[in-house]
Amino acid sequence: MTEKDTLMRIGELSARTGASVRSLRYYEQQGLLTSTRTTGAHRLYTEAAVDRVHLLRLLYEAGLSSDTIATLLPCVDAPAEKVTVDTLDVMQRERERINTQIAAMLTTRDHLDVLIEAATGHLDRQRDAALTT
Amino acid sequence: MTEKDTLMRIGELSARTGASVRSLRYYEQQGLLTSTRTTGAHRLYTEAAVDRVHLLRLLYEAGLSSDTIATLLPCVDAPAEKVTVDTLDVMQRERERINTQIAAMLTTRDHLDVLIEAATGHLDRQRDAALTT
DNA sequence: GTAGAATCTGACGTTGATGTCAGGTTCAAC
DNA sequence: GTTGAACCTGACATCAACGTCAGATTCTAC
Known part of the structure:
Protein backbone atom coordinates (compact mmCIF):
# COMPACT_ATOMS: atom_id res chain seq x y z
CA MET A 1 0.00 0.00 0.00
CA THR A 2 1.24 3.43 -0.83
CA GLU A 3 -1.39 4.77 1.48
CA LYS A 4 0.48 7.00 3.82
CA ASP A 5 -2.93 7.89 5.25
CA THR A 6 -1.78 11.21 6.55
CA LEU A 7 -5.20 12.75 6.64
CA MET A 8 -5.74 16.39 7.44
CA ARG A 9 -8.71 18.39 8.53
CA ILE A 10 -10.24 21.38 6.84
CA GLY A 11 -8.27 23.95 8.80
CA GLU A 12 -4.97 22.55 7.68
CA LEU A 13 -6.10 22.22 4.09
CA SER A 14 -7.16 25.83 4.22
CA ALA A 15 -3.79 26.90 5.61
CA ARG A 16 -1.90 24.90 3.01
CA THR A 17 -3.88 26.12 0.02
CA GLY A 18 -4.83 29.65 0.91
CA ALA A 19 -8.49 28.86 0.31
CA SER A 20 -10.82 29.82 3.12
CA VAL A 21 -12.62 27.15 5.08
CA ARG A 22 -15.85 28.53 3.70
CA SER A 23 -14.57 28.12 0.15
CA LEU A 24 -13.49 24.54 0.73
CA ARG A 25 -16.96 23.63 1.94
CA TYR A 26 -18.41 25.43 -1.05
CA TYR A 27 -16.17 23.50 -3.44
CA GLU A 28 -17.38 20.26 -1.92
CA GLN A 29 -20.97 21.37 -2.22
CA GLN A 30 -20.36 22.06 -5.91
CA GLY A 31 -18.94 18.58 -6.35
CA LEU A 32 -15.40 19.79 -7.01
CA LEU A 33 -13.76 18.38 -3.91
CA THR A 34 -14.41 15.22 -1.93
CA SER A 35 -13.66 14.28 1.62
CA THR A 36 -14.11 11.36 3.93
CA ARG A 37 -15.69 12.00 7.24
CA THR A 38 -14.80 11.34 10.82
CA THR A 39 -17.39 9.56 12.96
CA GLY A 40 -18.39 13.00 14.12
CA ALA A 41 -18.81 14.31 10.56
CA HIS A 42 -15.58 16.30 10.48
CA ARG A 43 -14.04 16.39 7.03
CA LEU A 44 -10.80 14.52 6.33
CA TYR A 45 -8.63 15.18 3.30
CA THR A 46 -5.75 13.33 1.71
CA GLU A 47 -2.60 14.95 0.41
CA ALA A 48 -4.09 14.85 -3.06
CA ALA A 49 -6.68 17.37 -1.95
CA VAL A 50 -3.98 20.03 -1.78
CA ASP A 51 -3.23 19.66 -5.47
CA ARG A 52 -6.90 19.52 -6.29
CA VAL A 53 -7.59 22.76 -4.49
CA HIS A 54 -4.66 24.41 -6.20
CA LEU A 55 -6.11 23.28 -9.51
CA LEU A 56 -9.51 24.67 -8.57
CA ARG A 57 -7.99 28.02 -7.63
CA LEU A 58 -6.17 28.11 -10.94
CA LEU A 59 -9.34 27.44 -12.89
CA TYR A 60 -11.31 29.99 -10.90
CA GLU A 61 -8.61 32.56 -11.50
CA ALA A 62 -8.79 31.79 -15.19
CA GLY A 63 -12.45 32.69 -15.07
CA LEU A 64 -14.10 29.28 -15.17
CA SER A 65 -17.33 28.93 -13.23
CA SER A 66 -18.09 26.19 -10.75
CA ASP A 67 -20.47 24.66 -13.24
CA THR A 68 -17.88 24.57 -15.96
CA ILE A 69 -15.27 23.13 -13.65
CA ALA A 70 -17.73 20.49 -12.48
CA THR A 71 -18.30 19.53 -16.10
CA LEU A 72 -14.63 19.25 -16.92
CA LEU A 73 -13.22 17.66 -13.79
CA PRO A 74 -14.38 14.15 -14.71
CA CYS A 75 -12.36 14.48 -17.92
CA VAL A 76 -9.32 15.43 -15.87
CA ASP A 77 -9.76 12.47 -13.55
CA ALA A 78 -10.80 9.81 -16.04
CA PRO A 79 -8.60 10.77 -18.98
CA ALA A 80 -10.99 9.68 -21.69
CA GLU A 81 -13.88 7.75 -20.24
CA LYS A 82 -16.03 10.71 -19.36
CA VAL A 83 -15.67 12.65 -22.57
CA MET B 1 -14.97 74.09 -36.52
CA THR B 2 -14.42 70.40 -36.92
CA GLU B 3 -17.67 69.87 -35.08
CA LYS B 4 -19.68 67.67 -37.35
CA ASP B 5 -22.30 67.69 -34.61
CA THR B 6 -23.72 64.39 -35.67
CA LEU B 7 -25.23 63.58 -32.33
CA MET B 8 -26.81 60.24 -31.68
CA ARG B 9 -29.19 58.98 -29.05
CA ILE B 10 -28.71 56.14 -26.67
CA GLY B 11 -30.37 53.54 -28.86
CA GLU B 12 -27.96 54.17 -31.70
CA LEU B 13 -24.95 54.21 -29.41
CA SER B 14 -26.11 50.90 -28.03
CA ALA B 15 -26.46 49.42 -31.50
CA ARG B 16 -23.06 50.69 -32.57
CA THR B 17 -21.18 49.47 -29.53
CA GLY B 18 -22.99 46.33 -28.52
CA ALA B 19 -23.50 47.69 -25.03
CA SER B 20 -27.06 47.55 -23.77
CA VAL B 21 -28.97 50.73 -23.12
CA ARG B 22 -28.99 49.79 -19.47
CA SER B 23 -25.22 49.48 -19.47
CA LEU B 24 -24.73 52.87 -21.10
CA ARG B 25 -26.84 54.54 -18.41
CA TYR B 26 -24.90 52.62 -15.79
CA TYR B 27 -21.59 53.79 -17.23
CA GLU B 28 -22.78 57.36 -17.08
CA GLN B 29 -23.90 56.90 -13.49
CA GLN B 30 -20.43 55.61 -12.67
CA GLY B 31 -18.91 58.70 -14.24
CA LEU B 32 -17.34 56.79 -17.13
CA LEU B 33 -19.39 58.28 -19.94
CA THR B 34 -20.84 61.73 -20.45
CA SER B 35 -23.70 63.00 -22.53
CA THR B 36 -25.42 66.23 -23.31
CA ARG B 37 -29.15 66.34 -22.97
CA THR B 38 -32.03 67.26 -25.15
CA THR B 39 -34.54 69.78 -23.78
CA GLY B 40 -36.58 66.76 -22.80
CA ALA B 41 -33.67 65.09 -20.97
CA HIS B 42 -32.91 62.55 -23.66
CA ARG B 43 -29.20 61.73 -23.84
CA LEU B 44 -27.13 62.87 -26.82
CA TYR B 45 -23.74 61.42 -27.68
CA THR B 46 -20.96 62.49 -29.99
CA GLU B 47 -19.01 60.16 -32.23
CA ALA B 48 -16.29 60.08 -29.60
CA ALA B 49 -18.65 58.25 -27.31
CA VAL B 50 -18.41 55.19 -29.53
CA ASP B 51 -14.69 54.92 -28.94
CA ARG B 52 -15.11 55.63 -25.27
CA VAL B 53 -17.62 52.82 -24.88
CA HIS B 54 -15.36 50.46 -26.77
CA LEU B 55 -12.58 51.39 -24.38
CA LEU B 56 -14.83 50.78 -21.42
CA ARG B 57 -15.83 47.36 -22.74
CA LEU B 58 -12.17 46.51 -23.21
CA LEU B 59 -11.29 47.49 -19.68
CA TYR B 60 -14.26 45.60 -18.25
CA GLU B 61 -13.29 42.54 -20.23
CA ALA B 62 -9.78 42.85 -18.83
CA GLY B 63 -11.30 42.65 -15.38
CA LEU B 64 -11.12 46.25 -14.24
CA SER B 65 -13.91 47.44 -11.98
CA SER B 66 -15.96 50.57 -12.50
CA ASP B 67 -14.16 52.16 -9.59
CA THR B 68 -10.75 51.43 -11.04
CA ILE B 69 -11.77 52.66 -14.45
CA ALA B 70 -13.18 55.83 -12.92
CA THR B 71 -9.86 56.40 -11.21
CA LEU B 72 -7.82 55.89 -14.36
CA LEU B 73 -9.96 57.59 -16.98
CA PRO B 74 -8.83 61.10 -16.02
CA CYS B 75 -5.26 60.00 -16.70
CA VAL B 76 -6.32 58.79 -20.12
CA ASP B 77 -8.07 62.05 -20.91
CA ALA B 78 -5.58 64.52 -19.40
CA PRO B 79 -2.31 62.77 -20.23
CA ALA B 80 -0.40 63.92 -17.19
CA GLU B 81 -2.36 66.54 -15.31
CA LYS B 82 -4.44 64.17 -13.26
CA VAL B 83 -1.70 61.80 -12.20
C1' DG C 1 -52.28 66.81 -32.97
C1' DT C 2 -51.96 62.18 -32.58
C1' DA C 3 -50.05 57.57 -32.66
C1' DG C 4 -46.27 54.73 -31.74
C1' DA C 5 -41.51 54.25 -30.92
C1' DA C 6 -37.86 55.72 -28.06
C1' DT C 7 -36.41 57.47 -23.94
C1' DC C 8 -36.62 58.88 -19.05
C1' DT C 9 -36.14 57.77 -13.74
C1' DG C 10 -36.47 54.69 -10.07
C1' DA C 11 -36.63 50.45 -8.03
C1' DC C 12 -36.23 45.77 -7.42
C1' DG C 13 -34.25 41.13 -9.20
C1' DT C 14 -30.20 38.17 -10.56
C1' DT C 15 -25.93 35.56 -10.25
C1' DG C 16 -21.70 33.45 -8.14
C1' DA C 17 -18.19 33.00 -4.98
C1' DT C 18 -17.51 34.05 -0.57
C1' DG C 19 -18.07 36.49 4.26
C1' DT C 20 -20.24 36.12 8.50
C1' DC C 21 -22.95 34.85 12.28
C1' DA C 22 -25.64 31.69 15.30
C1' DG C 23 -26.19 27.70 17.84
C1' DG C 24 -24.70 23.24 18.44
C1' DT C 25 -21.20 19.21 18.23
C1' DT C 26 -16.69 17.06 18.19
C1' DC C 27 -11.94 16.66 18.93
C1' DA C 28 -7.32 16.65 21.50
C1' DA C 29 -5.12 17.29 25.58
C1' DC C 30 -4.91 17.24 30.20
C1' DG D 1 -14.55 14.51 32.37
C1' DT D 2 -13.68 18.98 31.39
C1' DT D 3 -12.21 22.62 28.62
C1' DG D 4 -11.06 25.32 24.66
C1' DA D 5 -10.15 25.01 19.89
C1' DA D 6 -11.81 23.35 15.72
C1' DC D 7 -15.52 21.89 13.29
C1' DC D 8 -20.47 21.21 11.83
C1' DT D 9 -24.95 22.93 9.28
C1' DG D 10 -27.89 26.45 7.88
C1' DA D 11 -29.01 30.88 6.86
C1' DC D 12 -28.58 35.47 5.63
C1' DA D 13 -25.34 39.27 3.76
C1' DT D 14 -22.33 41.19 0.10
C1' DC D 15 -20.87 43.16 -4.22
C1' DA D 16 -20.81 44.46 -9.07
C1' DA D 17 -22.59 44.77 -13.54
C1' DC D 18 -26.12 44.37 -15.32
C1' DG D 19 -31.64 42.67 -16.52
C1' DT D 20 -36.22 43.90 -16.12
C1' DC D 21 -40.41 46.15 -15.17
C1' DA D 22 -43.50 50.15 -14.23
C1' DG D 23 -45.24 54.43 -15.11
C1' DA D 24 -44.41 58.74 -17.12
C1' DT D 25 -42.48 61.77 -20.75
C1' DT D 26 -40.51 62.94 -25.25
C1' DC D 27 -39.58 62.53 -29.93
C1' DT D 28 -40.75 61.66 -34.98
C1' DA D 29 -43.73 60.99 -38.69
C1' DC D 30 -47.80 61.59 -40.58
Whole structure:
Protein backbone atom coordinates (compact mmCIF):
# COMPACT_ATOMS: atom_id res chain seq x y z
CA MET A 1 0.00 0.00 0.00
CA THR A 2 1.24 3.43 -0.83
CA GLU A 3 -1.39 4.77 1.48
CA LYS A 4 0.48 7.00 3.82
CA ASP A 5 -2.93 7.89 5.25
CA THR A 6 -1.78 11.21 6.55
CA LEU A 7 -5.20 12.75 6.64
CA MET A 8 -5.74 16.39 7.44
CA ARG A 9 -8.71 18.39 8.53
CA ILE A 10 -10.24 21.38 6.84
CA GLY A 11 -8.27 23.95 8.80
CA GLU A 12 -4.97 22.55 7.68
CA LEU A 13 -6.10 22.22 4.09
CA SER A 14 -7.16 25.83 4.22
CA ALA A 15 -3.79 26.90 5.61
CA ARG A 16 -1.90 24.90 3.01
CA THR A 17 -3.88 26.12 0.02
CA GLY A 18 -4.83 29.65 0.91
CA ALA A 19 -8.49 28.86 0.31
CA SER A 20 -10.82 29.82 3.12
CA VAL A 21 -12.62 27.15 5.08
CA ARG A 22 -15.85 28.53 3.70
CA SER A 23 -14.57 28.12 0.15
CA LEU A 24 -13.49 24.54 0.73
CA ARG A 25 -16.96 23.63 1.94
CA TYR A 26 -18.41 25.43 -1.05
CA TYR A 27 -16.17 23.50 -3.44
CA GLU A 28 -17.38 20.26 -1.92
CA GLN A 29 -20.97 21.37 -2.22
CA GLN A 30 -20.36 22.06 -5.91
CA GLY A 31 -18.94 18.58 -6.35
CA LEU A 32 -15.40 19.79 -7.01
CA LEU A 33 -13.76 18.38 -3.91
CA THR A 34 -14.41 15.22 -1.93
CA SER A 35 -13.66 14.28 1.62
CA THR A 36 -14.11 11.36 3.93
CA ARG A 37 -15.69 12.00 7.24
CA THR A 38 -14.80 11.34 10.82
CA THR A 39 -17.39 9.56 12.96
CA GLY A 40 -18.39 13.00 14.12
CA ALA A 41 -18.81 14.31 10.56
CA HIS A 42 -15.58 16.30 10.48
CA ARG A 43 -14.04 16.39 7.03
CA LEU A 44 -10.80 14.52 6.33
CA TYR A 45 -8.63 15.18 3.30
CA THR A 46 -5.75 13.33 1.71
CA GLU A 47 -2.60 14.95 0.41
CA ALA A 48 -4.09 14.85 -3.06
CA ALA A 49 -6.68 17.37 -1.95
CA VAL A 50 -3.98 20.03 -1.78
CA ASP A 51 -3.23 19.66 -5.47
CA ARG A 52 -6.90 19.52 -6.29
CA VAL A 53 -7.59 22.76 -4.49
CA HIS A 54 -4.66 24.41 -6.20
CA LEU A 55 -6.11 23.28 -9.51
CA LEU A 56 -9.51 24.67 -8.57
CA ARG A 57 -7.99 28.02 -7.63
CA LEU A 58 -6.17 28.11 -10.94
CA LEU A 59 -9.34 27.44 -12.89
CA TYR A 60 -11.31 29.99 -10.90
CA GLU A 61 -8.61 32.56 -11.50
CA ALA A 62 -8.79 31.79 -15.19
CA GLY A 63 -12.45 32.69 -15.07
CA LEU A 64 -14.10 29.28 -15.17
CA SER A 65 -17.33 28.93 -13.23
CA SER A 66 -18.09 26.19 -10.75
CA ASP A 67 -20.47 24.66 -13.24
CA THR A 68 -17.88 24.57 -15.96
CA ILE A 69 -15.27 23.13 -13.65
CA ALA A 70 -17.73 20.49 -12.48
CA THR A 71 -18.30 19.53 -16.10
CA LEU A 72 -14.63 19.25 -16.92
CA LEU A 73 -13.22 17.66 -13.79
CA PRO A 74 -14.38 14.15 -14.71
CA CYS A 75 -12.36 14.48 -17.92
CA VAL A 76 -9.32 15.43 -15.87
CA ASP A 77 -9.76 12.47 -13.55
CA ALA A 78 -10.80 9.81 -16.04
CA PRO A 79 -8.60 10.77 -18.98
CA ALA A 80 -10.99 9.68 -21.69
CA GLU A 81 -13.88 7.75 -20.24
CA LYS A 82 -16.03 10.71 -19.36
CA VAL A 83 -15.67 12.65 -22.57
CA THR A 84 -18.72 13.47 -24.63
CA VAL A 85 -19.31 15.87 -27.49
CA ASP A 86 -20.84 18.23 -24.95
CA THR A 87 -17.80 18.31 -22.69
CA LEU A 88 -15.57 18.79 -25.72
CA ASP A 89 -17.76 21.70 -26.72
CA VAL A 90 -17.42 23.22 -23.25
CA MET A 91 -13.65 22.92 -23.47
CA GLN A 92 -13.50 24.61 -26.84
CA ARG A 93 -15.84 27.43 -25.85
CA GLU A 94 -13.83 28.02 -22.72
CA ARG A 95 -10.66 28.07 -24.72
CA GLU A 96 -12.15 30.70 -26.98
CA ARG A 97 -13.31 32.79 -24.04
CA ILE A 98 -9.85 32.63 -22.54
CA ASN A 99 -8.26 33.67 -25.81
CA THR A 100 -10.45 36.73 -26.20
CA GLN A 101 -9.97 37.70 -22.60
CA ILE A 102 -6.21 37.32 -22.84
CA ALA A 103 -6.31 39.58 -25.87
CA ALA A 104 -8.24 42.19 -23.91
CA MET A 105 -5.80 41.95 -21.05
CA LEU A 106 -2.77 42.27 -23.28
CA THR A 107 -4.20 45.36 -24.94
CA THR A 108 -5.14 46.80 -21.59
CA ARG A 109 -1.69 46.08 -20.22
CA ASP A 110 -0.18 47.96 -23.13
CA HIS A 111 -2.43 50.91 -22.37
CA LEU A 112 -1.40 50.74 -18.74
CA ASP A 113 2.25 50.69 -19.72
CA VAL A 114 1.82 53.89 -21.68
CA LEU A 115 -0.02 55.49 -18.78
CA ILE A 116 2.55 54.31 -16.27
CA GLU A 117 5.36 55.63 -18.39
CA ALA A 118 3.70 59.02 -18.69
CA ALA A 119 2.79 59.05 -15.03
CA THR A 120 6.25 58.21 -13.72
CA GLY A 121 7.74 60.79 -16.03
CA HIS A 122 5.32 63.42 -14.83
CA LEU A 123 5.79 62.57 -11.18
CA ASP A 124 9.56 62.58 -11.59
CA ARG A 125 9.46 66.06 -13.05
CA GLN A 126 7.23 67.14 -10.23
CA ARG A 127 9.64 65.74 -7.67
CA ASP A 128 12.61 67.39 -9.36
CA ALA A 129 10.83 70.72 -9.37
CA ALA A 130 10.10 70.34 -5.68
CA LEU A 131 13.71 69.46 -4.88
CA THR A 132 15.13 72.48 -6.67
CA THR A 133 12.81 74.87 -4.87
CA MET B 1 -14.97 74.09 -36.52
CA THR B 2 -14.42 70.40 -36.92
CA GLU B 3 -17.67 69.87 -35.08
CA LYS B 4 -19.68 67.67 -37.35
CA ASP B 5 -22.30 67.69 -34.61
CA THR B 6 -23.72 64.39 -35.67
CA LEU B 7 -25.23 63.58 -32.33
CA MET B 8 -26.81 60.24 -31.68
CA ARG B 9 -29.19 58.98 -29.05
CA ILE B 10 -28.71 56.14 -26.67
CA GLY B 11 -30.37 53.54 -28.86
CA GLU B 12 -27.96 54.17 -31.70
CA LEU B 13 -24.95 54.21 -29.41
CA SER B 14 -26.11 50.90 -28.03
CA ALA B 15 -26.46 49.42 -31.50
CA ARG B 16 -23.06 50.69 -32.57
CA THR B 17 -21.18 49.47 -29.53
CA GLY B 18 -22.99 46.33 -28.52
CA ALA B 19 -23.50 47.69 -25.03
CA SER B 20 -27.06 47.55 -23.77
CA VAL B 21 -28.97 50.73 -23.12
CA ARG B 22 -28.99 49.79 -19.47
CA SER B 23 -25.22 49.48 -19.47
CA LEU B 24 -24.73 52.87 -21.10
CA ARG B 25 -26.84 54.54 -18.41
CA TYR B 26 -24.90 52.62 -15.79
CA TYR B 27 -21.59 53.79 -17.23
CA GLU B 28 -22.78 57.36 -17.08
CA GLN B 29 -23.90 56.90 -13.49
CA GLN B 30 -20.43 55.61 -12.67
CA GLY B 31 -18.91 58.70 -14.24
CA LEU B 32 -17.34 56.79 -17.13
CA LEU B 33 -19.39 58.28 -19.94
CA THR B 34 -20.84 61.73 -20.45
CA SER B 35 -23.70 63.00 -22.53
CA THR B 36 -25.42 66.23 -23.31
CA ARG B 37 -29.15 66.34 -22.97
CA THR B 38 -32.03 67.26 -25.15
CA THR B 39 -34.54 69.78 -23.78
CA GLY B 40 -36.58 66.76 -22.80
CA ALA B 41 -33.67 65.09 -20.97
CA HIS B 42 -32.91 62.55 -23.66
CA ARG B 43 -29.20 61.73 -23.84
CA LEU B 44 -27.13 62.87 -26.82
CA TYR B 45 -23.74 61.42 -27.68
CA THR B 46 -20.96 62.49 -29.99
CA GLU B 47 -19.01 60.16 -32.23
CA ALA B 48 -16.29 60.08 -29.60
CA ALA B 49 -18.65 58.25 -27.31
CA VAL B 50 -18.41 55.19 -29.53
CA ASP B 51 -14.69 54.92 -28.94
CA ARG B 52 -15.11 55.63 -25.27
CA VAL B 53 -17.62 52.82 -24.88
CA HIS B 54 -15.36 50.46 -26.77
CA LEU B 55 -12.58 51.39 -24.38
CA LEU B 56 -14.83 50.78 -21.42
CA ARG B 57 -15.83 47.36 -22.74
CA LEU B 58 -12.17 46.51 -23.21
CA LEU B 59 -11.29 47.49 -19.68
CA TYR B 60 -14.26 45.60 -18.25
CA GLU B 61 -13.29 42.54 -20.23
CA ALA B 62 -9.78 42.85 -18.83
CA GLY B 63 -11.30 42.65 -15.38
CA LEU B 64 -11.12 46.25 -14.24
CA SER B 65 -13.91 47.44 -11.98
CA SER B 66 -15.96 50.57 -12.50
CA ASP B 67 -14.16 52.16 -9.59
CA THR B 68 -10.75 51.43 -11.04
CA ILE B 69 -11.77 52.66 -14.45
CA ALA B 70 -13.18 55.83 -12.92
CA THR B 71 -9.86 56.40 -11.21
CA LEU B 72 -7.82 55.89 -14.36
CA LEU B 73 -9.96 57.59 -16.98
CA PRO B 74 -8.83 61.10 -16.02
CA CYS B 75 -5.26 60.00 -16.70
CA VAL B 76 -6.32 58.79 -20.12
CA ASP B 77 -8.07 62.05 -20.91
CA ALA B 78 -5.58 64.52 -19.40
CA PRO B 79 -2.31 62.77 -20.23
CA ALA B 80 -0.40 63.92 -17.19
CA GLU B 81 -2.36 66.54 -15.31
CA LYS B 82 -4.44 64.17 -13.26
CA VAL B 83 -1.70 61.80 -12.20
CA THR B 84 -0.96 61.27 -8.53
CA VAL B 85 1.05 58.68 -6.67
CA ASP B 86 -2.25 56.99 -5.87
CA THR B 87 -3.34 56.66 -9.47
CA LEU B 88 0.10 55.39 -10.39
CA ASP B 89 -0.25 52.82 -7.65
CA VAL B 90 -3.60 51.73 -9.01
CA MET B 91 -2.10 51.32 -12.46
CA GLN B 92 0.76 49.20 -11.19
CA ARG B 93 -1.45 47.01 -9.02
CA GLU B 94 -3.80 46.48 -11.93
CA ARG B 95 -0.89 45.59 -14.16
CA GLU B 96 0.24 43.01 -11.64
CA ARG B 97 -3.26 41.58 -11.34
CA ILE B 98 -3.48 41.28 -15.10
CA ASN B 99 -0.12 39.56 -15.27
CA THR B 100 -1.04 36.93 -12.73
CA GLN B 101 -4.41 36.36 -14.35
CA ILE B 102 -2.86 36.01 -17.77
CA ALA B 103 -0.51 33.43 -16.31
CA ALA B 104 -3.45 31.50 -14.88
CA MET B 105 -5.24 31.65 -18.20
CA LEU B 106 -2.23 30.49 -20.17
CA THR B 107 -1.73 27.54 -17.85
CA THR B 108 -5.42 26.73 -17.99
CA ARG B 109 -5.39 26.97 -21.76
CA ASP B 110 -2.54 24.50 -21.88
CA HIS B 111 -4.53 22.14 -19.69
CA LEU B 112 -7.52 22.56 -21.96
CA ASP B 113 -5.38 21.82 -24.99
CA VAL B 114 -4.30 18.53 -23.48
CA LEU B 115 -7.88 17.67 -22.60
CA ILE B 116 -9.14 18.66 -26.03
CA GLU B 117 -6.49 16.58 -27.69
CA ALA B 118 -7.37 13.55 -25.59
CA ALA B 119 -11.08 14.14 -26.07
CA THR B 120 -10.96 14.48 -29.85
CA GLY B 121 -8.82 11.38 -30.05
CA HIS B 122 -11.19 9.42 -27.90
CA LEU B 123 -14.27 10.61 -29.75
CA ASP B 124 -12.64 9.85 -33.09
CA ARG B 125 -11.93 6.29 -32.01
CA GLN B 126 -15.50 6.00 -30.79
CA ARG B 127 -16.81 7.20 -34.13
CA ASP B 128 -14.55 4.84 -36.04
CA ALA B 129 -15.70 1.94 -33.93
CA ALA B 130 -19.31 2.87 -34.60
CA LEU B 131 -18.69 3.11 -38.36
CA THR B 132 -17.08 -0.30 -38.60
CA THR B 133 -19.93 -1.96 -36.75
C1' DG C 1 -52.28 66.81 -32.97
C1' DT C 2 -51.96 62.18 -32.58
C1' DA C 3 -50.05 57.57 -32.66
C1' DG C 4 -46.27 54.73 -31.74
C1' DA C 5 -41.51 54.25 -30.92
C1' DA C 6 -37.86 55.72 -28.06
C1' DT C 7 -36.41 57.47 -23.94
C1' DC C 8 -36.62 58.88 -19.05
C1' DT C 9 -36.14 57.77 -13.74
C1' DG C 10 -36.47 54.69 -10.07
C1' DA C 11 -36.63 50.45 -8.03
C1' DC C 12 -36.23 45.77 -7.42
C1' DG C 13 -34.25 41.13 -9.20
C1' DT C 14 -30.20 38.17 -10.56
C1' DT C 15 -25.93 35.56 -10.25
C1' DG C 16 -21.70 33.45 -8.14
C1' DA C 17 -18.19 33.00 -4.98
C1' DT C 18 -17.51 34.05 -0.57
C1' DG C 19 -18.07 36.49 4.26
C1' DT C 20 -20.24 36.12 8.50
C1' DC C 21 -22.95 34.85 12.28
C1' DA C 22 -25.64 31.69 15.30
C1' DG C 23 -26.19 27.70 17.84
C1' DG C 24 -24.70 23.24 18.44
C1' DT C 25 -21.20 19.21 18.23
C1' DT C 26 -16.69 17.06 18.19
C1' DC C 27 -11.94 16.66 18.93
C1' DA C 28 -7.32 16.65 21.50
C1' DA C 29 -5.12 17.29 25.58
C1' DC C 30 -4.91 17.24 30.20
C1' DG D 1 -14.55 14.51 32.37
C1' DT D 2 -13.68 18.98 31.39
C1' DT D 3 -12.21 22.62 28.62
C1' DG D 4 -11.06 25.32 24.66
C1' DA D 5 -10.15 25.01 19.89
C1' DA D 6 -11.81 23.35 15.72
C1' DC D 7 -15.52 21.89 13.29
C1' DC D 8 -20.47 21.21 11.83
C1' DT D 9 -24.95 22.93 9.28
C1' DG D 10 -27.89 26.45 7.88
C1' DA D 11 -29.01 30.88 6.86
C1' DC D 12 -28.58 35.47 5.63
C1' DA D 13 -25.34 39.27 3.76
C1' DT D 14 -22.33 41.19 0.10
C1' DC D 15 -20.87 43.16 -4.22
C1' DA D 16 -20.81 44.46 -9.07
C1' DA D 17 -22.59 44.77 -13.54
C1' DC D 18 -26.12 44.37 -15.32
C1' DG D 19 -31.64 42.67 -16.52
C1' DT D 20 -36.22 43.90 -16.12
C1' DC D 21 -40.41 46.15 -15.17
C1' DA D 22 -43.50 50.15 -14.23
C1' DG D 23 -45.24 54.43 -15.11
C1' DA D 24 -44.41 58.74 -17.12
C1' DT D 25 -42.48 61.77 -20.75
C1' DT D 26 -40.51 62.94 -25.25
C1' DC D 27 -39.58 62.53 -29.93
C1' DT D 28 -40.75 61.66 -34.98
C1' DA D 29 -43.73 60.99 -38.69
C1' DC D 30 -47.80 61.59 -40.58
